[in-house]
Amino acid sequence: MAETKKASSSIDRTLLVCCGTGCIANGAQAVAAALTKAASAMEKKGSLRVTVSLKGGIKETGCNGFCENGPIVRLMPDDISYYHVKPADAADILNHIAGKGEIVERLLYKNDEGKKVLSQKENPFYAKQHKIALRNAGLIEPGSIKDYVDRGGFDALKKALTMKADTIISEVEKSGLRGRGGAGFPTGQKWRQCASYEETPKYVVCNGDEGDPGAFMDRSILEGDPHSVIEGLLIAARAIGAVEGFMYIRDEYELALKNVRKALESARASKYLGKNILGSGWDFDISVVRGGGAFVCGESSALMASIEGRVGEPRTKYIRSVQKGLWDKPTVLNNVETLVNIPHIILHGAANYKKMGTQASAGTKVFALVGKVKRTGLVEVPMGTTLRQLVFDIGGGIPDKRSFKAVQTGGPSGGCIPASLLDLPIDFDTLDKYGSMMGSGGIIVMDDRTCMVEVARYYTNFLAEESCGKCTPCREGLRRMLEILTDITAGKGRPGDIELLEETGIAMKEASLCGLGKSAANPVLSTTKYFRSEYEAHIKKKTCPAGVCPKLTSFLIVKNKCKACGLCKKSCPVSAISGQKAKPHLINQKLCVNCGSCRIACPFDAIDTKGGDAGKKETKPAAKKPGAKKPVAKKPVAKKTAKKVAAKKPVAKKPAIKKAAKKPTVKKATAKKADKKAPVKKTNKKTPVRGKTTRGRASK
Numbered sequence: 001m002a003e004t005k006k007a008s009s010s011i012d013r014t015l016l017v018c019c020g021t022g023c024i025a026n027g028a029q030a031v032a033a034a035l036t037k038a039a040s041a042m043e044k045k046g047s048l049r050v051t052v053s054l055k056g057g058i059k060e061t062g063c064n065g066f067c068e069n070g071p072i073v074r075l076m077p078d079d080i081s082y083y084h085v086k087p088a089d090a091a092d093i094l095n096h097i098a099g100k101g102e103i104v105e106r107l108l109y110k111n112d113e114g115k116k117v118l119s120q121k122e123n124p125f126y127a128k129q130h131k132i133a134l135r136n137a138g139l140i141e142p143g144s145i146k147d148y149v150d151r152g153g154f155d156a157l158k159k160a161l162t163m164k165a166d167t168i169i170s171e172v173e174k175s176g177l178r179g180r181g182g183a184g185f186p187t188g189q190k191w192r193q194c195a196s197y198e199e200t201p202k203y204v205v206c207n208g209d210e211g212d213p214g215a216f217m218d219r220s221i222l223e224g225d226p227h228s229v230i231e232g233l234l235i236a237a238r239a240i241g242a243v244e245g246f247m248y249i250r251d252e253y254e255l256a257l258k259n260v261r262k263a264l265e266s267a268r269a270s271k272y273l274g275k276n277i278l279g280s281g282w283d284f285d286i287s288v289v290r291g292g293g294a295f296v297c298g299e300s301s302a303l304m305a306s307i308e309g310r311v312g313e314p315r316t317k318y319i320r321s322v323q324k325g326l327w328d329k330p331t332v333l334n335n336v337e338t339l340v341n342i343p344h345i346i347l348h349g350a351a352n353y354k355k356m357g358t359q360a361s362a363g364t365k366v367f368a369l370v371g372k373v374k375r376t377g378l379v380e381v382p383m384g385t386t387l388r389q390l391v392f393d394i395g396g397g398i399p400d401k402r403s404f405k406a407v408q409t410g411g412p413s414g415g416c417i418p419a420s421l422l423d424l425p426i427d428f429d430t431l432d433k434y435g436s437m438m439g440s441g442g443i444i445v446m447d448d449r450t451c452m453v454e455v456a457r458y459y460t461n462f463l464a465e466e467s468c469g470k471c472t473p474c475r476e477g478l479r480r481m482l483e484i485l486t487d488i489t490a491g492k493g494r495p496g497d498i499e500l501l502e503e504t505g506i507a508m509k510e511a512s513l514c515g516l517g518k519s520a521a522n523p524v525l526s527t528t529k530y531f532r533s534e535y536e537a538h539i540k541k542k543t544c545p546a547g548v549c550p551k552l553t554s555f556l557i558v559k560n561k562c563k564a565c566g567l568c569k570k571s572c573p574v575s576a577i578s579g580q581k582a583k584p585h586l587i588n589q590k591l592c593v594n595c596g597s598c599r600i601a602c603p604f605d606a607i608d609t610k611g612g613d614a615g616k617k618e619t620k621p622a623a624k625k626p627g628a629k630k631p632v633a634k635k636p637v638a639k640k641t642a643k644k645v646a647a648k649k650p651v652a653k654k655p656a657i658k659k660a661a662k663k664p665t666v667k668k669a670t671a672k673k674a675d676k677k678a679p680v681k682k683t684n685k686k687t688p689v690r691g692k693t694t695r696g697r698a699s700k
């Protein structure tokens with residue numbers, strides 16, 4: 001640790017208590033309350049000075065990005081960050097500020113060398129980050145317009161009000177900013193196209209739907225820095241000549257909704273929004289629309305239908321929404337992160353922005369780094385940063401002495417990138433070229449205990465549930481792929497399955513109506529490409545090399561590795577493990593349900609896996625005992641039926657089409673004056689059980 005220990009009492013200080021959703025879940029509000037109470041008591045005694053007043057000296061901020069280490073408390077301007085803070089730590093933190101105690105070392109972050117670090121700059125999680133989109137999150141109170149203005153907030157709007165609309169658009173074009181919602185469409189170009197249509201009124205919309213599982217980039221920005229998004233939307237509106245704006249935010253984002261509403265109110269009260277903005281004579285206002293939570297409602301045309309109160313379903317886009325969007329009027333839709341970049345670009349100039357990132361992907365990107373990585377959280381790095389830097393430098397590598405296997409980028413319809421491609425730069429075009437995508441910025445790291453077939457099955461299942469069912473390639477393709485993948489992971493894979501998966505995936509890419517169907521095969525196609533041997537092991541050898549698929553895995557304790565610690569025994573949900581002190585433990589295979597808990601619990605890597613029941617049955621059919629009861633009568637029947645139907649129809653669609661043709665359930669819109677909830681289309685259709693439905697087979 002660097003210099004310590006006593007704080008200088010002559011500086012006004014601020015304590016920033018992270019109160020983003022992650023830290024709140026870990027008790028941040030109790031920490032903030034304890035600090036406020038203790039500070040108030042100390043101030044009464046005259047032993048503490050913090051900023052203007054005690055209340056002003058303790059701020060509840062948005063997310064700092066390192067949520068797993070929350071609650072986080074940051075002392076400024078000293079830039080000392082405390083992690084895992086509890087209410088009981090309040091007195092020690094304040095004693096240090098009051099010059100009566102030392103830095104609270106137990107709450108500091110330990111870097112990879114075990115050294116305790118004070119500032120974010122010294123913390124390996126933050127050291128290589130470059131914050132543009134997250135420039136304010138964690139530093140301001142989201143509800144306070146004063147905090148925002150003090151950090152230069154609305155200066156870009158003031159500047160934009162003095163610029164011609166065309167000049168604003170040119171600046172955004174020159175910056176090279178591309179949409180952060182997934183498609184990477186050039187933002188300036190989108191604005192120029194919309195501005196070119198004469199039809200009025202025009203609209204601007206902020207896409208805060210963020211339906212990707214595991215993603216929380218947009219939520220954090222909306223929670224922690226809502227005024228920046230509002231300012232970005234105002235500048236977009238000014239550039240294209242829009243009269244009204246909408247912020248479409250998913251309903252589960254309770255804190256984001258609360259903070260956005262508060263920010264809108266304060267912006268109106270301070271004349272940054274509403275009638276005659278800053279005396280310019282320009283009127284513009286923004287309403288909040290709550291999204292119902294369907295993944296497909298993040299898609300532009302579905303989102304607009306949803307705002308209009310119709311079922312959130314994509315439409316064919318012969319005419320783009322920049323020409324006919326909301327209520328068939330010219331509309332610009334931009335993602336939350338795209339919009340927070342706008343004030344920075346206008347204020348600091350396109351050339352400055354373009355310095356960061358790569359030639360074709362300028363600026364930075366926020367990622368939600370999760371999965372099997374030591375440091376998880378929200379990170380913002382320049383475009384072109386490699387996957388290796390993200391996973392190993394910022395993320396700290398793979399925990400528990402496991403090895404890196406793959407990284408899934410781009411949300412549920414992204415692809416899995418193997419270790420051999422870890423040095424790929426992250427930008428829109430490179431990831432696309434290698435079968436994945438940037439998407440909105442989800443990065444899921446996987447270790448050697450991850451089954452890539454199961455990963456593909458998991459995402460395909462999610463997408464099959466979220467597909468709106470409007471077009472056949474996506475609706476049927478996803479179901480067929482899910483059936484095949486479910487079979488493979490259950491030991492029922494057949495020769496030709498991989499090829500059939502690939503054929504279906506390619507057809508979906510080419511023929512689906514919207515981005516969901518067009519990209520939905522990525523998890524499958526990238527894993528059949530980079531992890532083909534794993535599929536083959538499941539199908540041909542009936543084993544799951546990663547030891548994940550229960551039907552293809554048996555768990556065994558390796559005698560000479562077992563240290564008889566008993567942890568596996570404690571973790572087993574069916575008491576299948578026996579063993580005594582100082583003696584290697586044993587798994588009773590008859591009781592074991594192959595859940596894998598013991599393998600996770602064992603600190604000595606003493607639990608191994610090998611092919612499971614399905615494999616055994618396949619290779620060694622049990623001898624028939626005369627008179628013995630048939631254990632499962634259903635299976636052979638189902639197989640026979642499947643074979644029969646498959647022989648007749650190469651692609652049996654009927655049963656599935658019938659199901660999908662069911663009318664979607666539409667919840668009524670509960671429109672409020674300036675804050676309405678969008679209707680939800682219940683998209684989920686039960687996945688047909690294999691045996692009842694059939695699928696085309698390419699096997700010989």
Ligand SMILES: Cc1cc2nc3c(=O)[nH]c(=O)nc-3n(C[C@H](O)[C@H](O)[C@H](O)COP(=O)(O)O)c2cc1C
Nearest residue numbers: 179180181207210211298299300334335338515516
């Ligand atoms: C199925 C699907 C879901 C999407 N979800 C989101 C989302 O949650 N947020 C988002 O900004 N864009 C999402 N998009 C992309 C939007 O359609 C659109 O391209 C984007 O909002 C445009 O803003 P941008 O140009 O600033 O990226 C989704 C697209 C598809 C096909």
Ligand code: SF4
Nearest residue numbers: 469470471474514517
């Ligand atoms: S591709 Fe899928 S989500 Fe998109 S319209 Fe077709 S069925 Fe609906």
Ligand code: SF4
Nearest residue numbers: 572592593595596598
């Ligand atoms: S795999 Fe699960 S059920 Fe089997 S022994 Fe281990 S903990 Fe018990």
Ligand code: SF4
Nearest residue numbers: 562563565566568602
């Ligand atoms: S947890 Fe590992 S080392 Fe401990 S008893 Fe079980 S197998 Fe042995």
Ligand code: FES
Nearest residue numbers: 020023063064067
């Ligand atoms: S909510 Fe505190 S670090 Fe994310």
